[in-house]
Amino acid sequence: MEDHSQFRLLSERRFAPFFVTQFTGAFNDNLFKNALLLLVTYNAGGLFGLSSSVVVNMAAMLFILPFFLFSAIAGQIADRYEKSSVIRWIKFAEVLIMAVAAAGLWFGWHEVLLLLLFMMGVQSAFFGPVKYAILPQTLENSELVGGNALVEMGTFVAILLGTLVAGIMMKAPLPGPMIAVAVMAVAILGFISALKIPKAEAAAPDLKVRYRPLKETWKLMAIARENHNVLLSVLAISWFWFLGAAYLTQFPGFAKDELLGDETVVTILLAIFTVGIALGSIACERLSGHKIELGIVPIGSLGLSLFGIDLYCNMPEQPMPSDWWMIIADTHYRRIALDLLAIGIFGGLFIVPLYAFVQQETPPETRARVIAALNVFNALFMVVSALLGMLLLGMFGLSIPEFFLVLSIMNLIVAAYVYQQMPEFTLRFVIWIMSHTIYRVKHHNLDRIPEEGPVLLVCNHVSYMDALVIAGAVRRPVRFVMDHNIFSTPVMGTFFRMAKTIPIGPKAKVPEIYEAAFDRIDEELAVGNVVCIFPEGRLTSDGEVGAFKPGVDLILQRRPVTVVPLALRGLWGSVFSHCGGPALTHLPKRFWSRIQLLADHPVNPEAATAEALEDKVKTLRGKQT
Numbered sequence: 001m002e003d004h005s006q007f008r009l010l011s012e013r014r015f016a017p018f019f020v021t022q023f024t025g026a027f028n029d030n031l032f033k034n035a036l037l038l039l040v041t042y043n044a045g046g047l048f049g050l051s052s053s054v055v056v057n058m059a060a061m062l063f064i065l066p067f068f069l070f071s072a073i074a075g076q077i078a079d080r081y082e083k084s085s086v087i088r089w090i091k092f093a094e095v096l097i098m099a100v101a102a103a104g105l106w107f108g109w110h111e112v113l114l115l116l117l118f119m120m121g122v123q124s125a126f127f128g129p130v131k132y133a134i135l136p137q138t139l140e141n142s143e144l145v146g147g148n149a150l151v152e153m154g155t156f157v158a159i160l161l162g163t164l165v166a167g168i169m170m171k172a173p174l175p176g177p178m179i180a181v182a183v184m185a186v187a188i189l190g191f192i193s194a195l196k197i198p199k200a201e202a203a204a205p206d207l208k209v210r211y212r213p214l215k216e217t218w219k220l221m222a223i224a225r226e227n228h229n230v231l232l233s234v235l236a237i238s239w240f241w242f243l244g245a246a247y248l249t250q251f252p253g254f255a256k257d258e259l260l261g262d263e264t265v266v267t268i269l270l271a272i273f274t275v276g277i278a279l280g281s282i283a284c285e286r287l288s289g290h291k292i293e294l295g296i297v298p299i300g301s302l303g304l305s306l307f308g309i310d311l312y313c314n315m316p317e318q319p320m321p322s323d324w325w326m327i328i329a330d331t332h333y334r335r336i337a338l339d340l341l342a343i344g345i346f347g348g349l350f351i352v353p354l355y356a357f358v359q360q361e362t363p364p365e366t367r368a369r370v371i372a373a374l375n376v377f378n379a380l381f382m383v384v385s386a387l388l389g390m391l392l393l394g395m396f397g398l399s400i401p402e403f404f405l406v407l408s409i410m411n412l413i414v415a416a417y418v419y420q421q422m423p424e425f426t427l428r429f430v431i432w433i434m435s436h437t438i439y440r441v442k443h444h445n446l447d448r449i450p451e452e453g454p455v456l457l458v459c460n461h462v463s464y465m466d467a468l469v470i471a472g473a474v475r476r477p478v479r480f481v482m483d484h485n486i487f488s489t490p491v492m493g494t495f496f497r498m499a500k501t502i503p504i505g506p507k508a509k510v511p512e513i514y515e516a517a518f519d520r521i522d523e524e525l526a527v528g529n530v531v532c533i534f535p536e537g538r539l540t541s542d543g544e545v546g547a548f549k550p551g552v553d554l555i556l557q558r559r560p561v562t563v564v565p566l567a568l569r570g571l572w573g574s575v576f577s578h579c580g581g582p583a584l585t586h587l588p589k590r591f592w593s594r595i596q597l598l599a600d601h602p603v604n605p606e607a608a609t610a611e612a613l614e615d616k617v618k619t620l621r622g623k624q625t
Contacts, residue, residue: 006143006145006146006147006149006150006282006285007150009139009143009146009147009150010150013196013198014138014139014198015138015139015147015150017193017194017195017196017197017198018087018134018138018193018197019150019151019154020189020190020193021087021091021190021193021194021197022127022131022151022154022155023154023155023157023158024158024186024187024189024190024193025091025094025123025124025127025158025190026154026155026158026159026162027158027159027161027162027165027186028094028098028120028162028183028186028187028190029120029124029162030158030159030161030162030163030166031162031163031165031166031179031182031183031186032098032101032116032117032120032179032183033059033063033117033120033162034162034163034166034167035105035166035169035170035175035179035183036059036110036113036114036117037059038166038167038170039110039113039170039175039176058114059114059117060386062114062117062118062121063117063118063120063121063124064121064379064382064383065118065121066118066121066122066124066125067121067124067125067128067375067376067378067379068217068376068379068380069125069213069214069217070122070125070126070213071125071128071129071217071220071372071373071375071376071379072213072216072217072219072220072369072372072376073126073209073210073211073213073216074125074126074127074128074129074130074368074372074375075129075220075368075369075370075371075372075373076207076209076210076216076368076369076372077126077129077130077209077368078129078130078133078368078369078371078372079133079202079203079204079207079365079366079367079368079369080202080204080205080207080209081202081205082199082200082201082202083130083133083134083137083199083200083201083202084134084194084197084198084199084200086126086130087127087130087134087194087197088191088194088195088197090123090126090127090130090194091187091190091191091194092191093123093126094120094123094187094190094191095184095187095188095191097116097119097120097123097187098183098184098186098187099184099187100112100116101113101116101120101180101183101184102180102181102183102184103180104116104180105176105177105179105180105183106176106177106180107176108176125375128371128372128375129368129369129371129372129375130368131151131371132148132151132355132358132359132367132368132371132374133203133359133367133368133371134197134200135147135148135151135359136359136360136364136367137200137201137203137364138198138200141291141292141360141451141475142290142291142447142475143290144292144356144359144360145284145285145288145290145291145292145293145352145353145356146285146290148281148284148352148355148356148359149281149282149284149285149348149352150281150282152277152278152281152348152351152352152355153277153278153281153282153348156274156277156278156281157274157278159274160270160271160274160275163270164267164271165182166179167263167267169182203364203365203366203367203368204364204365204366207365217376220369220370220372220373220376221373221376223366223369223370223373224370224373224374224377226366227361227362228421228422229357229361229422229424230357230358230361230362230370232418232421232422233354233357233358233361233422234358234370234373234374234377235377235418236297236350236354236414236418237351237354237355237358237374237377237378238374238377238378238380238381239381239411239414240347240350240351240354241378241381241382241385242381242382242384242385243304243347243385243407243411244277244347245381245382245385245386246385246388246389246403246407247273247343247404247407248270248273249385249386249389250389250393250400250403250404251266251269251270251273252266253400254269254400254401255269257400258315258319258399258400258401259316259319259322259327259333259336260319260320260321260322261321261322261323261324261326261327262321262322262323264323264324265322265323265324265327267324268324268327268328268337269327269337269340272337272340272341272344273340273341273343273344274344275341275344276340276341276342276343276344276345276347276348277344277345277347277348277351278344278348279341279344279345279348280300280344280345280346280347280348280349280350280352281348281351281352282348283345283348283349284296284348284349284352284353287349288353289443289473290475291475292353292356292357292360292475293353293428293432294353294357294424294425294428294429295425295428295429295430295431295432295433295472296349296353296429296432297349297350297353297354297425297428297429298415298419298425298426298429299346299349299429299432300346300347300348300349300350300351301346301350301411301412301415302346302415303342303343303345303346303349303350304343304346304347304350304408304411305408305409305411305412305415306408307339307342307343307346308339308343308404308405308407308408308411309405309408309409310339311336311339311340311343311401311404312401312402312404312405312408314332314335314336314339315336315401316332316333358370358371358374359371389403392406423498424477424498426498427495427498427499430468430495431468431471431472432472434465434468434472436472438465439465439469439570439571439594439595440594440595441469441472441473441595441596441597442594442595442596442597443473443596443597443598444596444597444598444599445598445599445600446473446474446475446597446599448564448599448600448601448602449474449475449476449530449564449599449602450562450564450602451475451476452528453528453561453562454524454525454526454527454528454529454530454531454559454561454562455476455530455531455561455562455563455564455602456525456530456531456532456533456552456555456556456561456562456563456564456608457470457474457478457530457531457532457533457563457564457565457566458532458533458534458535458548458552458563458564458565458566458613458617459532459533459534459565459566459567459568459617460534460536460540460545460566460567460568460617460621461534461536461537461538461539461540461546462539462540462543462568462571462572462574462577463539463571463572463574463576463577464539464576464577465571465574465576466534466568466571467480467482467499467501467532469568469571469595469597470532470566470568470597471499473597474530476530477529477530478530478531478532479500479501479502479521479524479529479530479531479532480496480499480501480502480531480532480533481501481502481504481517481521481531481532481533481534482496482501482502482503482504482534483503483504483505484503484504484505484510484513485505486503487501487503502517502520502521502524502531503516503517504517505517518551518554518555518558521533521555521559522555522558522559525555525559525561526559531555532566533551533552533555535548535549535551535552535610535613535614536548536549537549537551539577539578540572540577540578541578543572543577543579545614545617545618545621547614548610548611548613548614548617549610550610551610552608552609552610552613553609553610556605556608560605560606561605562602562603562604562605563602563603563604563605563608563613564599564600564601564602564603565599565600565603565613565616565617565620566597566598566599566600566617566620567597567598567600567617567620567621567622568595568596568597568621569595569596569597569598569621569622570594570595570596571595598620598621599620600616600617600620603616
C-alpha cells in the first residue's frame with residue numbers, strides 16, 4: 001500500500017537533504033543569537049559603554065535589519081539562478097561566518113559577535129526566498145501541504161532546541177569555546193547536507209539582478225500586489241508572526257511576574273508553545289486530505305483567539321511561586337499550559353495552508369520574489385509587534401495577560417477583515433465543516449482528475465449536499481452549475497454566489513439564464529477551470545440515476561475538454577435527499593453517514609456523449625445502498 005504520510009519525505013533525497021539544511025540553519029541562528037544575548041546580559045556587562053538591555057535590543061535590530069535591506073536582492077537571485085547552487089553558496093557563507101564567530105566566542109570578542117549577528121541575519125535573509133520557492137519544484141501538489149508542515153515543524157523545533165542548548169551551554173565552565181565548536185560543527189553539517197540537494201532549475205533565467213536594496217524592496221511590494229488573494233495570504237502569514245513575536249517576547253515577563261516562576265518556567269512555556277505549533281503544522285496534512293485546504297485557516301484563527309481569551313480568564317488572582325514541574329502538575333497552571341499548547345496548535349493550522357497557497361498561486365518566475373516580499377512584511381510586522389508591546393505595556397500600563405487579551409480581540413478583527421476581503425476562506429471553511437461533521441466521506445481515485453487544465457465533471461444528483469461533498473473532496477476549485485432558484489434564498493444564495501456557482505434554468509421558462517449559463521461554463525473552461533454539472537437536471541426521486549440531459553453535449557460541442565465521471569454513494573436517505581418525501585421536510589434515515597465519492601478514468605471529448613457518460617456513472621455508482 002502506498003504511503004501517503006508526509007514523513008516519508010524525510011527518507012527521500014528530493015526533500016531530506018533540504019530539510020536537514022534548513023533545520024541546521026534555524027538551529028544555528030538561534031544557538032548563536034541566544035548565546036550572544038546571554039553572554040552580553042550575564043558576562044560582558046554591556047558593550048560600547050552601553051547597558052546590557054540596550055545591547056540586547058540592538059542585537060535584535062541587527063538580526064532583523066537585513067530582511068529589510070536584502071530580501072529583494074535575495075528574491076531576484078533565487079528566481080534567476082538554479083536553486084540548489086544558491087543554497088550551497090548561502091550555506092558556504094554560513095560556514096565562513098561561523099568560523100569567525102567561533103573565534104569570537106572562543107576569545108571573547110563580543111563586539112565582533114554583534115557584527116557577525118548582522119551577517120547571520122544577511123545569510124538568513126538570502127535563504128528565506130529560496131527556502132520556500134524550491135518546494136513547489138521538488139514536491140507534487142498533493143505533497144505541498146505536507147512538505148510545508150515538515151518545514152514549519154522543523155523550523156520551530158530548531159528554534160526551541162537552539163534556545164535550550166544555548167542556555168545549557170552557558171552553564172558550562174567554558175561556555176564560549178563549547179558554543180564555538182557547536183556553531184562551527186552545525187554550520188559544516190548544514191553545508192554537507194546542502195551538497196546533496198537535487199537541482200531545481202532557474203524559474204526566470206533571463207531576469208536581471210539589480211543591487212539596489214531600497215528601490216528593489218519597493219518593487220517587491222508591486223509584485224506581491226499582482227494577485228489580491230496572494231497578497232492577503234501574505235499579510236495573514238505576517239500577522240501570525242506578529243502574534244508569535246508578541247507571545248514569545250513576553251514569555252520571560254509572563255513567567256516571572258504573572259506566574260512567579262523561575263527560569264525553568266520560561267523554558268517550559270517556550271517548549272509548550274513551540275511543540276503546539278509543530279503539532280498543528282503536522283496535523284494540517286491529515287485535516288486537509290493531501291490538498292491545500294483553506295477551510296482550516298479560519299479554524300486556526302478562531303482557535304488562536306478563543307484560547308488566547310481563555311488564557312486571560314484562567315490567570316490566578318494570587319499566583320504561587322512556581323517551577324517547570326508545577327506548570328505541568330498543578331491543575332490551575334496546567335490549564336494555562338494547555339491554553340498555550342492550543343494557541344500553538346491552532347497557529348500551526350493557520351500558517352501551513354497559507355504558505356502552501358502562496359507557493360501554489362504564485363507564478364514560478366516570480367515565486368521567490370513574492371516570498372522575499374513576505375519576509376519583508378514578516379520583519380515589519382514583528383517590529384510593529386514589539387512597538388505595540390512597548391506602547392500597551394509601558395505607556396498604557398496593561399498587564400501581560402491583558403496584552404494577550406488585546407491580541408486575541410485584534411486577531412478576531414483582522415480575521416474578519418481578511419475573510420471578508422477573500423470569501424474563499426469562509427466558503428472553504430463551511431465546506432470543510434459540513435463535509436467533515438455531517439458525513440464521513442471516503443474518496444476513490446480522485447487523482448484521476450487532472451491537476452491542470454480545463455475539466456468537466458459529471459455526477460449523479462442525490463441531495464442538496466452533493467456540491468459541498470464534491471467541493472470538499474476535489475483538490476482543485478470547482479465551479480458548479482445549479483438551479484437558479486436556489487440563488488433567491490437569502491443564506492444559500494449568498495453562499496453559492498461566493499462559490500462562483502453558475503445558475504441555470506429551463507430554456508423554455510428562463511431563456512436568458514439558460515444561455516448565460518452555457519456562456520459562463522464556456523468561459524470557465526476556457527481559462528482552465530474545473531466545472532461540475534449534474535446532467536440529470538434534478539435530484540433523484542427514487543435513489544436511481546436518471547437520464548442525462550443533452551446539456552453536456554452542448555458544452556462539449558462549444559469547448560471539447562476532458563470529462564471525468566463521478567459517482568456519489570450513500571447520500572440517499574439523507575435529510576437533504578428526496579428519500580421519504582421532499583428534501584428538508586422529513587427526518588433523516590441515517591446520521592453521520594458513510595458516503596463515497598468515486599472517480600472514473602478521464603474520457604476524451606470525442607467519446608463523451610450524454611448516453612455514454614450516463615452508463616459510466618451508473619456503472620461507477622453500482623447498486624444503491
